Amino acid sequence: METQFFKDFDFTDFWNESSYSVRDYEEPFPDDELIISIEEELGYKLPASYIELMKLHNGGLVEKSSFPTSESTSWAEDHIGITGIMGIGREKTYSICGELGSQFMIDEWGYPAIGIYICDCPSAGHDMILLDYSDCGKDGEPKVIHVDQESDYKKTFLAENFEAFIKGLRDEDEFDGE
Template sequence: MKPFWDTDRESEETFKKINEKGIAKAEKKLGVTLPNTYKKLILEQNGGYTLHNAFPTDQPNGWAEDHVSFDHLRGIAKGEGIMDSDYLIEEWELPEGLVLICGDGHTWIALDYRDTKEHPPVHYFDLEYETDFKLADSFDELIAGHYTAEDSEEDGMSDEEWQAEYEKQNPPLSKEEVKDILKTRDPEALHKIVFFHLDQIDDIKWFFSEVETFMNSIQDENMLVTAGWAISTILTLNDVVVKQNDDIFQRARRFAEQLNQSKIEEMHEIAFNISLWLEFDLEEQ
């Protein structure tokens, strides 16, 4: 297989490495068989920027007359990964039965499972132009035709500049700031607790305890989900350390199993995300 990933560019869409067991769990959750070549690429690197940035087409679209943008591939994860497909389909009013592998909200490249559960064709969706057309008969064809369009527009910001701007807008939080957000119960501020500054495993334990206590004291479904995702994010971003500490690992497992029993559907997604990255099985629901 020819080189595919641009390993010199950092991306927020590059997730923790995943193994074959994790891929199998994702396929079961999605209810489809992912293309073998996609799975091989994801075993190399779980999402991120690609060496090339386009795929040719004779169908004019909002991007160009002769190609569409294909500069990244979504990995297997929630939050900018393919496990967000159902949510994004609803959010952007796309057809059901897609697995979104590249896109920015207004244009999407998707594995099209509308008429199959395996060996899907690849479709392109341009919401502004209200178009849905087939790009390739298979994922392998998509990869084979991947090339660099020299006239593709750049956003003018380097990865380092983008990261600096992101950190400026989302500065790390102290324990006191996290406590204040939980105390005020401001739903608009609650999502910011994921920016808690971690130095060691005790910080993870502290964060876990504070947010769990908060979740046990509220009834609001949206706030419960936001808090649940915050714990999931902290655990999965620190999965190596968590798996080395049996106390917090077992606690995370019990937390996921409890969420998996919830009547709130999105709690099951949070439970799955935790089990995926910490590599344990959840009981069937």
């Protein structure tokens, strides 16, 4: 598959290939029909870089699970942590339209309805990673932000787009432990 995004990015050791990942995150590769129906259900156009990555590996736990921040969050002073990336689908618990997907976080946890929640965090729902469409509109290129439920849904900017977010993920051990 010819890629438009992630051209110089090495995905070796990026995904965590565990039975938990397969059971709760990894969806079959999405076809155009599914993508369109998911976009209609959520009310937003999915970023092309997200779709491309999901056509290579549709959701899953990640080994590179930390992203540096310029301000402290409930997770750490200098980074946030993610558990996994939600795939395009409805079948797995942690897919964007799954049982604990984006709409669930908005409806049940009170997260702001300004985009699509695409990554869960180790806090088990107390913070999430959001594709934020509030500046670009429902068909634009969303920014990636961290939303902290524990701090009155404080938003922390992470990346200009999904591709930059993925390329910016680091191993947890690159950060000093508490």
